[in-house]
Every structure is written in structure tokens, then in C-alpha cells.
Amino acid sequence: MFKKPVIAFGALLFLLASPQAIAQKSVSALPDLQNSKPSALPVINAVPAARDIAYPGTMRLMVDATDTVQNIFRVKQIIPVASSGPLTLLYPQWLPGTHAPRGQIEKLTGLVISANGKPVPWTRDPLNVYAFHLSVPDGARELSVAFQFVSATDADQGRIVMTPAMLNLQWQSVSLYPAGYYVRNIPVQASVTYPAGWQAATALRSAGTSGMTTTYEATDYDTLVDSPVFAGKYFRRIDLSPKVRLNIVADEARFLAATPEQIEVHKRLVAQARVLFGTEQFDHYDFLLALTDQMGSIGLEHHRSSENGVEPEYFTDWAKGPGRRNLLPHELAHSWNGKYRRPNGLWTPDFSTPMQDNLLWVYEGQTQFWGYVLGARSGLYTKDETLDAIAAIAASLDQRVGRQWRPLEDTTHDPIIAARRPKPWTSWQRAEDYYNEGLLIWLEADGLLRQLSGGRKSLDDFAKLFFGGRDGDWGVKTYDFEDVAQALNTVAPYDWAGFLRKRVNDLSRQAPKDGITKGGYRLVYTSTPNSTVKNTEDRSGAVDLSYGPGMNLSKAGEVTAVIWDSPAFNAGLAVGMNVVAVNGTAFSAERMKLAVSANKGGKGPIALLVRSGDKYRNINLDYSGGLVYPHLQKIGEGEGGIDMLLKAAG
Numbered sequence: 001m002f003k004k005p006v007i008a009f010g011a012l013l014f015l016l017a018s019p020q021a022i023a024q025k026s027v028s029a030l031p032d033l034q035n036s037k038p039s040a041l042p043v044i045n046a047v048p049a050a051r052d053i054a055y056p057g058t059m060r061l062m063v064d065a066t067d068t069v070q071n072i073f074r075v076k077q078i079i080p081v082a083s084s085g086p087l088t089l090l091y092p093q094w095l096p097g098t099h100a101p102r103g104q105i106e107k108l109t110g111l112v113i114s115a116n117g118k119p120v121p122w123t124r125d126p127l128n129v130y131a132f133h134l135s136v137p138d139g140a141r142e143l144s145v146a147f148q149f150v151s152a153t154d155a156d157q158g159r160i161v162m163t164p165a166m167l168n169l170q171w172q173s174v175s176l177y178p179a180g181y182y183v184r185n186i187p188v189q190a191s192v193t194y195p196a197g198w199q200a201a202t203a204l205r206s207a208g209t210s211g212m213t214t215t216y217e218a219t220d221y222d223t224l225v226d227s228p229v230f231a232g233k234y235f236r237r238i239d240l241s242p243k244v245r246l247n248i249v250a251d252e253a254r255f256l257a258a259t260p261e262q263i264e265v266h267k268r269l270v271a272q273a274r275v276l277f278g279t280e281q282f283d284h285y286d287f288l289l290a291l292t293d294q295m296g297s298i299g300l301e302h303h304r305s306s307e308n309g310v311e312p313e314y315f316t317d318w319a320k321g322p323g324r325r326n327l328l329p330h331e332l333a334h335s336w337n338g339k340y341r342r343p344n345g346l347w348t349p350d351f352s353t354p355m356q357d358n359l360l361w362v363y364e365g366q367t368q369f370w371g372y373v374l375g376a377r378s379g380l381y382t383k384d385e386t387l388d389a390i391a392a393i394a395a396s397l398d399q400r401v402g403r404q405w406r407p408l409e410d411t412t413h414d415p416i417i418a419a420r421r422p423k424p425w426t427s428w429q430r431a432e433d434y435y436n437e438g439l440l441i442w443l444e445a446d447g448l449l450r451q452l453s454g455g456r457k458s459l460d461d462f463a464k465l466f467f468g469g470r471d472g473d474w475g476v477k478t479y480d481f482e483d484v485a486q487a488l489n490t491v492a493p494y495d496w497a498g499f500l501r502k503r504v505n506d507l508s509r510q511a512p513k514d515g516i517t518k519g520g521y522r523l524v525y526t527s528t529p530n531s532t533v534k535n536t537e538d539r540s541g542a543v544d545l546s547y548g549p550g551m552n553l554s555k556a557g558e559v560t561a562v563i564w565d566s567p568a569f570n571a572g573l574a575v576g577m578n579v580v581a582v583n584g585t586a587f588s589a590e591r592m593k594l595a596v597s598a599n600k601g602g603k604g605p606i607a608l609l610v611r612s613g614d615k616y617r618n619i620n621l622d623y624s625g626g627l628v629y630p631h632l633q634k635i636g637e638g639e640g641g642i643d644m645l646l647k648a649a650g
Contacts, residue, residue, distance in 0.1 A: 330371030365438010447518025520640015600626030
């Protein structure tokens, strides 16, 4: 029989007391030390909120991008003003596509503002360091602004965006804008002076060229920031369709040698995307592709273009494996998913308003899904390479044991929390898992749609319904969670809200792999590396032992990852250590794999000599499972859902 709890009279009085009384009693219980005690002052936001009104005049922005030795962009900007008095200028902080406050304010230097030939003093806002307050003098009709953007000269300062052979100009780094206005309502005309002989590509269109300077057609500030530039000494432009161009810059001219067959594959990518979404949400689209190991790597979406950085041998070593060939399909899909259709919290009126990332498992997760699907449908990836990639993704997410305490939706805040800084225990901390785990969720949704409709419907139908719009519309149409669930419900009735909430909000012990089995495959492990693992190891010289002992090693023996609670973890290994010797012999990648393979069945621990800083120690790796790699194995007869999903459409 249930026994009622007995509450002591004193405890009852405590429970009945008001919170204010409890708090006062708690404070009174503290010793009175007679120390000085300040009181909090009100926090005042002095930056005007963005309003949906027209800005009075057109800004002019002039960028000198010729200093490819010291990597300095020199900026002059003319900002029209309607009246005298207070004005706040903002440097872009919250950047679309990065999902975080990534504006490089530390690289803005030498800021000088003047009006009518006289200096105008400015002060930085103490709460928002991206804001500069000033007072427009009487009679002034425009402000002259000059500064430098001192871009990184070494990788430890940030991404390299300028080399002797190429540059990546991102307008948010080289401009200010007036606070108080939606950025879509601020007109601007930009011009750039490029190094002699270089060619440039951007979604902006040229209004004319004089010498080394190109002036672009006037646009709004929102579109300007969404239209970066790749320019280079070695340049090639290829038309992939009447609306889509592939613009390539390279470290050396020889890397530009794309074959007709390779070009045809990229043309099929554009065609397959059109078939998938049913529309083109752009008036024109420019792939900006850098073949480089000198300029920093990038993959960043824009509505009418994308910034893509891949290995120099992207074309010339095509037969060695796909490398980063899934990047272009991913970024192209973003023109529909992320740019045209955008979560409510990720659309903001200016670049000062914080973004809310909760729906990145749609924005990025479904884009990751379509990136691999379009890669397979176009031939950028073979079907087998795509299956191996899905196997590697599923297996690696099973290793993300942090799912036991951190749900997937919480990882959508990682761009703000971690800003892609290195982590000591990624498998336990988790990272931006919404990309690949989102892929698995949408793979399961595809399988469910096929099952519910008797094979008549799939996620392709959702894509046309949800992401397609008026052809050529490159505006923004926002959505929320309920919109996503309702669209799925329109394709095939089901408790989609419950399905999605369970996948993104619940804790779990395994990755969501039901989409693999619904699609006619199962995840298995063998001692043979799949093509994804092999391609990565061949290109980097690294050792991927994450699925067995639970660690990854660089070519030189540096520990680059350790899976939480794996044999490697329990042996005491950690990221940053170096494996110097294996079973008494100097480390090499091949020797490490041979030792793991030879120890299968339990011949005793593997002896490692490990260096951490200036200390050496012997570690016994107690693992006898041999080499382990993930694969997808076909189940059932005939074509499964995944087989149909990866077939070219139309």
C-alpha cells in the first residue's frame, strides 16, 4: 500500500514561505564582512534596431586587392547621410552560412572617418564591439571611410584568403554599413582593383572595367555580402547550363585541365538538381571553385553562387577517388535549402541580429543528404562510393557516444559554442553532428515515405513541394518545424512531428540507422577498408582505426582522435600525443595496421611507446579485434529504396 510521506512542521513552513522570504533569509545568513558592494547598472543597447525602410542614398565601396605579398585589402567607402547627428556604423558580425558570429573584426585596422575633408571622431560600443558610434557634422552629405582588412598571412591567424596566385574577397570583411536599416534596403555599388592580368568571378555582374579595376552593378548590401569573389592568375570559366557557370582558379595552370567527360559530369549535376527541385531559385548561378593547397579550404553557400575549395588535383587525379567531389552538390543544393527556404531563426534583417540554429538538421542535414544523392545521380560519385560513404557516416556516428547525454538538436548550437575549434574528445563532446546525422534521419524519412505510399512517393516529392517555388525567385521564404512536418504529411500522412522530435530531441545509444535497413541494406564490418576510408588514408597517409581500437593517427603518428571509452581511451591515449614505436619498432602507418591485424584473436596487448610533450611512456593497447571497417551489405531481392534513390532522375 502506498504510504503518504510525512512532512515535518518546520519543513512545511519552509515550503509555504515565499521565494522572496527564502532569498532574504539566505542572504541574511551570510556573514556581514562589511566589504564594498556595488549595485548593477542598467545595460543600455545604443545600437539602433534594424527597420524595414529605405536608406537615403547609395554607398560606394572601393577595394584595392592588389597586395598579394602582405595580404592586405585596402578599403575606401563613401556612405551618404541624410542629416547631421548620431550615426552608428556596423561591421558584419553574424554571417549567413556560418551560423555564428564569425565576422573578423580583429582584422579591421586603420579606421579613419571624415566628412567635408575633416576627421570625424568615432568610439567603439563597449557592448557590441562591431559597432562604431559617431556624430555626422552639420552640412555633411556623405562620410568618407578608409581602413585596411589585414587578412591572415599564416594559418594560425585564420583562413588564408590571398596568395600570389589567387584571392577570395568576401565583402563582409571589407565594408561597414549604417545601423537602423534592413540590409536589403541599403543600396551599394562596389568596385575592385585586381592584380594585373587576373580574372575574377562572382554572382555580381560587371558594369564596366577600367584598367585593373572592375566596377559591379549596383545592388543591395544583403546581396553584396551574399556575392563573394574568387579571382586568380590561372582562371577558367565553363558554362554548365544557360544559367550556371563553373569558375575555376588554380595554384598552377596545369590543374585547370578538366576533360570533356569531367565537365559533362558537372553538367549532369546541374541538370539533376533542376529535375529534383523542379525549379531554379536563381536568375544565374556561379560555382566559385579553387583548386589549391595554398589558399584556405572553404565550402560556403550563397543564393546565386558558392565558395568551394578543394585539392589542386581535383581534375588531374580524378581516377584516385572522389576526394571532395561531394562539395559542389552540397553547396548547389543550398540554393534551394538554406538560401531560398530558410528557417525563421536563421533569417535576420541585418548582420548584427543573432541567429538561432535549432533547425540546422534540416538546413544542413537535408542538404548533406541531397549532396550525396545528387553526387551519385550525376556520376560525381559512383553508386558503390556513395554506399561506402553512407556506411562510414553511420559507423562514425555510432562512435559519437556523446549522444547518451547530448541530443542531436543541441549540436545545432555548436557553431556558436565551439566555432569549429579543435576538441579533445569529439566523440563524447559531439560536434556539428546535425550534418551527417541529419542525413541519416532524412534517409529514414525517405524509406518511410516509400513504405507508407507503397513505393509511389519518396523524399523527392517533399523536395519539390517544400523547396521549389516560383522559377527564378531568389528571395527568401522562411519556415518553422511545423511547416516541415506538414509538408511531409502532405506527401504521406504520418506522425511526422513525433518522428522528427524523437530523432532530434531524444537521447540514444546508437545512430539512427533504420533508413539503411528500410532502403534494402545493413551496416556490417569487415577487415577490408571501404573506398571512403581508403581514399582518405591514401590522400593523407593517416591511419583510421576508429572502428576497432578507437583512434586515428596522422602519417607521423600524432593521435588525432580517440573514441571515448574505447580500447585506445582505456589505454590512456589522448589527442595530441605521438605514437613513436609499435611493438618495439619505429612507428609507421603500415606498421601500426599490421600490428592491429596480427593481434586479432588475442595474442596479448599491442605495445606502444608514446610521447606527450617531452615525456615518454609505454602503453599497452588491449585490443584483439583486428582491423575493422564499415560496409553496406545488400539485403533482400531486387531494387531497394536506396538503389532507387541513387538512380539518375528524369
